[in-house]
Amino acid sequence: MTLAPIPAPRPADRFTFGLWTVGNTGRDPFGDPTRAAIDPCRIVEKLAGLGAWGVNLHDNDLVPFGASAADRDRIVSQFKHALADHGLRVPMATANLFSHPVFKDGAFTSNDPAVRAFALRKSMDAIDLGAELGASTYVFWGGREGTEADACRDPREALRRMRDALDYLCGYVRDRGYALRFALEAKPNEPRGDIYLPTTGHMLAFIQTLAHPDMVGVNPEVAHESMAGLNFVHGVAQAMEAGKLLHIDLNGQRIGRYDQDLRFGSEDLRQAFLLVRLLEGTAGDQFGPAYDGPLHFDAHAYRTEDEEGVWDFARGCMTNYLLLKQRARQFDADPEVRQLLAEHADPMGLCPHMRQYSRESATELRRAVIDPDAIARRGLGYERLDQLMVEHILGAR
Secondary structure: OOOOOOOOOOHHHOEEEEHHHHOOOOOEOOEOOOOOOOOHHHHHHHHHHHOOOEEEEEHHHHOOOOOOHHHHHHHHHHHHHHHHHHOOEOOEEEOOOOOOHHHEOEOOOOOOHHHHHHHHHHHHHHHHHHHHOOOOEEEEEOOOOEEOOHHHOOHHHHHHHHHHHHHHHHHHHHHHOOOOEEEEEOOOOOOOOEEOOOOHHHHHHHHOOOOOHHHEEEOOEHHHHHOOOOOHHHHHHHHHHOOOEOOOEEOEOOOOOOOOOEOOOOOOHHHHHHHHHHHHOOOOHHHOOOOOOOEEEOOOOOOOOOHHHHHHHHHHHHHHHHHHHHHHHHHHHOHHHHHHHHOOOOOOOOHHHOOOOOHHHHHHHHHOOOOHHHHHHOOOOHHHHHHHHHHHHOOOO
16 A cells, blocks of 8 residues: 655645743653743744644743843844744733742732732733734633642632733733734643633633623633543534634643643644644634634643654654644545445435424424334444544545
C-alpha cells in the first residue's frame, strides 16, 4: 500500500501556540524544571519555521510581573520586531490572574475588593498589550475563580462579581475603541477544588446575562471538558450553533486525570477525529458551517524532553490535526458513508412542518401516517457507520 505524504503545516492552516505552551519548562507540582526557558523571540522564529500562523500570550509570558514601564516597552518592541521579521501574528492575548499569591482566593470573585480592583487593572493592562500586538480575541480563564471551602462566599455573589468585572472590561474595550472580543474558558476543577462556571454550557448561559453579550463568546479546551468525562465535541457544537465559538484550545487528555495538556491527537483519536470533522465542516453544509478562527494548541511537551523535543511536540500537534483533517474528508466522501447518512433523511417530507409552529404545520403533522412499530423494527446501520469511521481513522480506507 502506498502511503500518502504527511502534510506540512502552513500559515493558511491557522495554527497557533502560546508562549506558555512551547515555553513550558517541564516544572510540575512534584518536580523542578527539566529544560531551560526559551526566549519569546526565539519561539517566534522557531514556530514560523515550523509553519505556524500565530503565537498567543499571557501578559507575563512576555513582560515579567513588576517590570518597569521602560523594560516593558523595550521587551514589547523586540517582540514586535520578531513578529514582523518572521511573519507571525498574535491572534489572542490574555492575563495571568492565577500565578501570583494575591490571587489565591480568586481574582474577579475574591472576597477582597482590593484584589478585585488589582485584577481589573491587570486585565486592562493586558488588554492594552493585546490590542497593541494586533489581537482580535481576549481570553478569560478563571483559574482561581472557585473554592475549596464553599462557605467562604455565596456562589451567587461570585457570579455577580464575575459579571460586574466582564461588564466593566467590555466598557473599557468599547471606550478605547479596540476591535477585541472576549472568549470565556471553562474548567471544572484544578487548581481550585471547584471552579465557577465549570463547562462551556455554563459559560454560554452566563454570557446571556452580560451587558454586552454580543462581545463575548467561548474558548473551549479539550482537556478541561474531557477530564470531567464530558463529550467535548458536543460542547463545541453547542458553541458553534450559538455563534459563540471565538477561539478553541486543542490538546490531548485522558478522562479522569489531572489537566495533562498532551500533544493534540495523542489521546482518544475518535474524539479528536470527530472534533476536526466538526471544525472543518467536512460533512457538508447540512451539518452546519465550518469554524474559521484560530486553531490554538494549548499543550506542552513531555517533561522528559529537551528543547528539540519541544519542537517535535509542536510539529506533532499540527501534523496530527492535518492528518485527521485528511481522514475526515475521506470519510465524508466515502460513498458507503454517504449512503448510510442519506438513509436517515426525510422521505416523508416531515421536516418543513416541524421547524416552526403554525396551524397549518400542526394540521400536516396530524395528517401524516406514522407507524412507530415499523420504525422501531428498522435497523439504523450505526454499527457499520462507526466501523467505517474507525477504518478511515486507521488509514485502512
